Amino acid sequence: MVPLVVVKSPKSPLLLVEDVSVRRNKTDVIKDVNLKIYQGEFVGIVGPNGGGKSTLIQTILGVLKHHSGRILLSEHEPLSQGVFGKVAWVSQAAANLPKNVRLTVRELVSLGVLNHKNWWKRYLPFSSKVEEAIKMVGLSHLAHRDVNQLSGGERQRAVIARALASEADLLLLDEPLVGMDRASRSSLLKLLDSFCHEQNKTIVMISHDIGAMLQTAHRLVYLEETIWFDGPPANFPSLEELALMRGIEDVHGACEQCDDDVPSVLEVE
Ligand SMILES: Nc1ncnc2c1ncn2[C@@H]1O[C@H](COP(=O)(O)OP(=O)(O)O)[C@@H](O)[C@H]1O
Numbered sequence: 001m002v003p004l005v006v007v008k009s010p011k012s013p014l015l016l017v018e019d020v021s022v023r024r025n026k027t028d029v030i031k032d033v034n035l036k037i038y039q040g041e042f043v044g045i046v047g048p049n050g051g052g053k054s055t056l057i058q059t060i061l062g063v064l065k066h067h068s069g070r071i072l073l074s075e076h077e078p079l080s081q082g083v084f085g086k087v088a089w090v091s092q093a094a095a096n097l098p099k100n101v102r103l104t105v106r107e108l109v110s111l112g113v114l115n116h117k118n119w120w121k122r123y124l125p126f127s128s129k130v131e132e133a134i135k136m137v138g139l140s141h142l143a144h145r146d147v148n149q150l151s152g153g154e155r156q157r158a159v160i161a162r163a164l165a166s167e168a169d170l171l172l173l174d175e176p177l178v179g180m181d182r183a184s185r186s187s188l189l190k191l192l193d194s195f196c197h198e199q200n201k202t203i204v205m206i207s208h209d210i211g212a213m214l215q216t217a218h219r220l221v222y223l224e225e226t227i228w229f230d231g232p233p234a235n236f237p238s239l240e241e242l243a244l245m246r247g248i249e250d251v252h253g254a255c256e257q258c259d260d261d262v263p264s265v266l267e268v269e
């Protein structure tokens with residue numbers, strides 16, 4: 001008799017990006033991108049301006065179409081029913097609400113619990129989720145305040161609370177630190193890290209603040225058209241090494257071609 005061998009399947013990634021290329025204006029802006037992200041990870045995506053970071057996020061969301069490869073979120077395609085409510089997107093622009101929008105923090109965060117099943121109900125039976133999310137981002141004392149009266153950092157927290165109230169497993173954050181002062185930036189990063197450790201949320205965060213990402217993310221990805229580095233922050237290459245990888249030669253003894261948008265690791269605050 002043949003012994004029964006149970007082969008345990010390896011943990012499947014929450015997000016799978018396989019050989020993905022995206023064309024904008026007839027040019028490939030990202031090419032052959034491969035990425036596997038597992039639940040509970042905090043992945044920082046860094047790279048120069050125009051390197052394709054936002055394009056990648058928008059493609060994961062399904063807003064942009066890839067012309068080759070595949071993307072799966074918990075084994076479902078972007079925008080499919082299985083993904084509904086499982087992914088939240090927070091951008092810097094999301095916190096720049098128009099001045100004529102009059103919403104309190106609580107009302108803004110409540111929008112996060114609206115979904116296709118409950119939008120028609122007159123009262124949402126989820127107020128505890130809203131209060132919990134507001135508490136998590138430290139805004140309970142400002143819950144009744146008009147979002148336009150908040151500081152940039154507080155508004156960014158309110159937008160993040162809306163994403164948390166949605167109970168999405170995956171948070172995609174596109175430059176959420178822009179415009180925040182140093183204290184707000186560092187408390188937001190601590191908060192995001194605690195979501196991963198305590199609530200098993202998965203965070204993919206774009207930032208050109210390599211210093212902040214080196215100190216916070218569990219894993220760093222350097223994207224410039226394609227992925228040049230993917231690994232632990234401790235192994236992140238120097239800018240000179242990155243330039244060499246990308247075939248840029250050191251002509252003046254210093255890395256002059258490095259994009260201004262990517263601060264030197266030595267400039268880390
Ligand atoms: N709406 C758009 N239409 C066409 N091309 C775009 C558009 N937005 C960005 N691009 C181009 O796509 C490339 C990648 O941009 P983007 O994903 O915004 O980079 P990043 O977020 O890393 O700064 C750039 O060359 C940019 O000019």
Ligand SMILES: [Mg+2]
Pocket residue numbers: 053054055174
């Ligand atoms: Mg961008």
